[in-house]
Amino acid sequence: xxxxxxxxxxxxxxxxxxxxxxxxxxxxxxxxxxxxxxxxxxxxxxxxxxxxxxxxxxxxxxxxxxxxxxx
Amino acid sequence: xxxxxxxxxxxxxxxxxxxxxxxxxxxxxxxxxxxxxxxxxxxxxxxxxxxxxxxxxxxxxxxxxxxxxxxxxxxxxxxxxxxxxxxxxxxxxxxxxxxxxxxxxxxxxxxxxxxxxxxxxxxxxxxxxxxxxxxxxxxxxxxxxxxxxxxxxxxxxxxxxxx
Numbered sequence: 001x002x003x004x005x006x007x008x009x010x011x012x013x014x015x016x017x018x019x020x021x022x023x024x025x026x027x028x029x030x031x032x033x034x035x036x037x038x039x040x041x042x043x044x045x046x047x048x049x050x051x052x053x054x055x056x057x058x059x060x061x062x063x064x065x066x067x068x069x070x071x
Numbered sequence: 072x073x074x075x076x077x078x079x080x081x082x083x084x085x086x087x088x089x090x091x092x093x094x095x096x097x098x099x100x101x102x103x104x105x106x107x108x109x110x111x112x113x114x115x116x117x118x119x120x121x122x123x124x125x126x127x128x129x130x131x132x133x134x135x136x137x138x139x140x141x142x143x144x145x146x147x148x149x150x151x152x153x154x155x156x157x158x159x160x161x162x163x164x165x166x167x168x169x170x171x172x173x174x175x176x177x178x179x180x181x182x183x184x185x186x187x188x189x190x191x192x193x194x195x196x197x198x199x200x201x202x203x204x205x206x207x208x209x210x211x212x213x214x215x216x217x218x219x220x221x222x223x224x225x226x227x228x229x230x231x232x233x234x
Contacts, residue, residue, distance in 0.1 A: 031097075
């Protein structure tokens with residue numbers, strides 16, 4: 001463990017190289033897992049954003065209950 | 072699909088294509104580039120035969136995508152001469168006994184330069200750092216498709232010694 005930025009960057013590079021060197025089937029399995037994770041994060045973010053928008057619509061006096069969401 | 076005549080040729084591009092050469096990165100879909108001929112009696116090229124073929128085999132259409140094995144797959148025509156060339160020169164790669172055709176690393180890197188979004192620039196840097204590019208071949212592709220200027224700008228911005 002170190003706070004030496006050069007060493008941190010080197011270890012990141014080495015890790016990326018080791019991932020790049022994996023067999024393609026293994027990399028595709030990792031893609032599957034990454035996709036699941038990205039969808040989960042997106043789901044959380046969307047849910048949070050929608051909740052925040054709903055709150056904004058209710059609480060903001062200028063809105064008067066109108067839906068201003070144009071996304 | 073190629074063997075059944077649905078498409079003339081296909082190749083995987085995008086982030087999944089890049090994963091054949093680099094470390095895996097998160098992506099939500101698969102880009103498959105296809106060359107197709109117009110249906111008889113039509114001048115317009117349509118993805119309908121592809122969708123019909125794949126839905127008959129369990130694929131599910133969702134908007135512009137067809138979901139296969141849980142992955143949304145987008146079929147794209149080659150929109151530029153560079154992508155057409157990438158499709159022509161794509162290479163066969165083995166995935167656990169199954170052959171898959173993929174754009175070459177040099178074409179993927181050149182397409183990233185041409186597309187030029189932030190994530191494409193990041194991917195181009197990854198290609199350069201990976202040492203997977205044949206630099207003569209890469210430069211020849213850039214020259215052939217008028218990308219020398221874009222490359223010089225990229226080099227100055229991201230590969231220069233000065234911060």
